[in-house]
Amino acid sequence: MFKITGADDIPESEDVLANDGLSEEDRKLFSNARPKRYEPYPVKAIEDFANWARANSLWILGFGTGCCSIELRPLMTARFDISRFGVAGRPTPRQSSVFVIGGYVSVKTLKRIIRSYEQMQGPKFIVCLGSCPANGGMYFDSYNTINRFDLYLPVDMYINGCMPRPEALLHGIMELQDDIKAGKCDGANRYVDNFDWYKANQKKVIKNWNMPDYNW
Amino acid sequence: MGNLTNALLDRLQRDFEITEITQRNPRLTTFKVDKEHAETLVRELRDRESYTHLNFITCIDYIEDGIFTLVYMLQNYDLNCMLGVHVDIGRDNAEMTSMHTLWGQVWTYQRELREMYGINFPGSPRLEEDFCLEGWDDIPPMRREFDTAAYSTEHFGHGERSTEEPRQYMKVQFYPNRGGDEK
Numbered sequence: 001m002f003k004i005t006g007a008d009d010i011p012e013s014e015d016v017l018a019n020d021g022l023s024e025e026d027r028k029l030f031s032n033a034r035p036k037r038y039e040p041y042p043v044k045a046i047e048d049f050a051n052w053a054r055a056n057s058l059w060i061l062g063f064g065t066g067c068c069s070i071e072l073r074p075l076m077t078a079r080f081d082i083s084r085f086g087v088a089g090r091p092t093p094r095q096s097s098v099f100v101i102g103g104y105v106s107v108k109t110l111k112r113i114i115r116s117y118e119q120m121q122g123p124k125f126i127v128c129l130g131s132c133p134a135n136g137g138m139y140f141d142s143y144n145t146i147n148r149f150d151l152y153l154p155v156d157m158y159i160n161g162c163m164p165r166p167e168a169l170l171h172g173i174m175e176l177q178d179d180i181k182a183g184k185c186d187g188a189n190r191y192v193d194n195f196d197w198y199k200a201n202q203k204k205v206i207k208n209w210n211m212p213d214y215n216w
Numbered sequence: 217m218g219n220l221t222n223a224l225l226d227r228l229q230r231d232f233e234i235t236e237i238t239q240r241n242p243r244l245t246t247f248k249v250d251k252e253h254a255e256t257l258v259r260e261l262r263d264r265e266s267y268t269h270l271n272f273i274t275c276i277d278y279i280e281d282g283i284f285t286l287v288y289m290l291q292n293y294d295l296n297c298m299l300g301v302h303v304d305i306g307r308d309n310a311e312m313t314s315m316h317t318l319w320g321q322v323w324t325y326q327r328e329l330r331e332m333y334g335i336n337f338p339g340s341p342r343l344e345e346d347f348c349l350e351g352w353d354d355i356p357p358m359r360r361e362f363d364t365a366a367y368s369t370e371h372f373g374h375g376e377r378s379t380e381e382p383r384q385y386m387k388v389q390f391y392p393n394r395g396g397d398e399k
Contacts, residue, residue: 071247108350115325137371143357144349147372206372 010203021209030212035192038122040183047183054097054123056086061096063116066103067161068129080166085173093119100178101155103163104132104145108154111206117153118215122188125156126177130163137162151201154187155192220245220299224265232257236302246287246300254303255313258288262318267292267299270318273325275333279360282307284333288315305335307359314340332358 016032038097041047064072075082076089092103093116105113117126128149131137136147149155156179159172179185191198203209220237228234228247234257237247249257261267267290276285288301295343314337316323331347334356346352348392355362387396 111350136368141368143354143362143364145368145372147368167360206278206354208346 012144019212021211021213031214031216032212033214033216034096034215035118035195035214037189037192042161051181051183055180056089057188058085058173058176059095059096060087060098060100061116061187062089062091063099063113063122064102064170065105065109065113066101066130066132067209068132069100069102071129071163071166071169072100072102074166075169076193079151079171082170082173084178085170087173091119094121096120097123097128098125101126101128101133101149103130104137104142105149106144106185107205108144110146110202111211112207114153114202115211115215123185125176125185126153126185126187127157127159127172129159129169129172130161132162134158146205150206152198154190154198156185156187173182228257232260240300242298243296244298246269248302248304248358251303251305251312254288254301255315258301258315261290261299261301261317265292266294269293270321271298273322273329275329275335275358277307277333277358277360279307284310284335286312286329286335289325312337314338316340332356334359 015034017034020028020032020120028173041050062070064070074080075087087098094100097120099113099117099120101113117124128134132139132145134148134179135143138147140147146152157176158173159168160166164172176185199213223247225234225237232253233273234247234249235275238246239245269291270292271289272287272344273344274287276287279364283304284307286303288303290299290301291297292392301309303312310333312335314322316328316337316339318325323341326335326340327347329335330337330343331338331349337343349357354367357364357367384396387398391397
């Protein structure tokens with residue numbers, strides 16, 4: 001009854017990825033299919049219900065990428081209590097739906113972020129904390145940190161500050177929930193539609209690309 | 217002076233030709249030594265004078281004089297004081313004897329200096345591996361001739377972006393009906 005397109009790894013056409021970063025024998029171990037869009041449910045009531053469910057059970061990947069991740073820790077305590085929003089920390093990308101980019105992103109971390117993000121199951125969202133992913137922040141002139149995260153992965157919510165207080169984070173989570181319920185958070189589909197552009201930006205910065213082009 | 221007795225200083229001057237002895241604060245003394253005497257001096261201080269702990273190894277880039285100054289900061293727990301050993305090496309093809317046999321943490325500092333300044337320590341383990349920077353293809357970035365702001369603008373540019381003047385922007389936010397006019 002429901003048409004759900006997912007991640008079948010059998011490419012239907014000749015439009016496959018090159019996977020240049022891998023050696024010849026490793027290339028046989030990884031898929032070279034392009035990523036697929038996550039289509040909404042055809043019946044609007046079911047899609048609204050699904051969006052409500054997604055918004056009220058945002059599971060965060062436990063990968064603190066920079067200084068702003070330290071603001072996630074008070075959130076889990078009794079004073080700010082993020083679990084009343086349904087948010088829980090999960091250990092692996094396959095189990096989580098939100099990737100919180102906490103703080104500055106060095107080139108070394110960006111490679112791991114891309115690998116983790118591409119392994120998450122859709123629909124997935126990215127929340128950027130602090131001013132460093134927005135415009136470079138305190139490290140705008142560093143040789144090792146990127147200045148604008150939006151060029152490499154699609155972002156659904158920016159929370160400003162250096163670093164944002166836990167109340168600001170809660171406000172951001174609530175805004176994200178409103179956006180998800182309105183159906184506006186399509187970061188995962190944006191990534192699929194502009195995959196070549198994002199991949200070109202990523203490869204310009206990450207010089208030792210020794211993983212598949214799409215890490216599903 | 218301070219925690220170093222004059223007898224010790226005379227002996228070090230005679231045996232290792234140390235110069236420029238300075239007391240920076242009641243707990244820190246520094247002096248300079250030549251490259252060929254550096255390792256034996258540090259070993260002597262560690263074994264006989266109970267400067268048993270190495271705090272850090274760092275590098276100061278004197279680009280005007282064309283030298284790197286390596287600083288080995290030693291700690292004495294009996295006298296509760298620190299001793300900085302300064303060693304000058306040239307900036308081009310910089311090389312220094314490796315001291316990784318003296319303490320367990322030295323090879324990490326030497327890996328960092330190799331990546332950030334380009335100083336070679338022959339014999340130190342895992343020197344060619346990437347430490348913090350992966351796929352780095354420019355000059356070692358902590359050298360003073362490296363322009364980090366220019367590198368950042370060139371490689372991590374912003375793309376198209378617009379900026380607002382904060383005062384004017386907030387005025388328009390607060391007084392939208394008057395077009396930002398406070399009066």
